[in-house]
Amino acid sequence: MSELSFNFENGTDVPVDPQPLETAAGIICSAELPGGVCEIGLLICSDQEIRRYNQLYRGDDSVTDVLCFNGSEGLPGEVSPQRKTLICDILIDIKQVERQKGSKSLDKELMEIFIHGLLHGFGYDHIRAGDCEHMKDKENYYTKMMEGTRTSG
Numbered sequence: 001m002s003e004l005s006f007n008f009e010n011g012t013d014v015p016v017d018p019q020p021l022e023t024a025a026g027i028i029c030s031a032e033l034p035g036g037v038c039e040i041g042l043l044i045c046s047d048q049e050i051r052r053y054n055q056l057y058r059g060d061d062s063v064t065d066v067l068c069f070n071g072s073e074g075l076p077g078e079v080s081p082q083r084k085t086l087i088c089d090i091l092i093d094i095k096q097v098e099r100q101k102g103s104k105s106l107d108k109e110l111m112e113i114f115i116h117g118l119l120h121g122f123g124y125d126h127i128r129a130g131d132c133e134h135m136k137d138k139e140n141y142y143t144k145m146m147e148g149t150r151t152s153g
Helices: 018-032 047-058 094-100 106-121 129-145
Strands: 003-010 037-045 066-070 085-093
Touching: 003 018, 018 037, 018 106, 018 129, 037 106, 047 066, 047 085, 047 094, 066 106, 085 094, 085 106, 094 106, 106 129
Parallel strands: 003 037, 037 085
Antiparallel strands: 066 085
């Protein structure tokens, strides 16, 4: 079991229940960093805010669904195995999540995007084919684990 500090802020008028997301964070942190310390910040934000961060940190002047900043080693970075600590901030654009959810519920899409962002915090990526497959397998695994929670339904 990992120690988890989960800080949630909703900067929008869309209601979001943080409890299922915190539960997912606890499960994923315990599996990915057993016995470690995880400090996760989650900000639910608007198109304008995520676009600003995307431009500032990635040089991409567009809206995206999620950004993850890992502060364990710097921005961006990886989990520090020596300290067994993960510090990351995740920003999710709720309007983009609404646009891309298709026939899924908003809660289910939000859970999937949150899991995706948190896995980035642990150093998973999807740029190269092999990495993409490994990350997708992890996403599917954790998404299945969270089925039945209010935010995944």
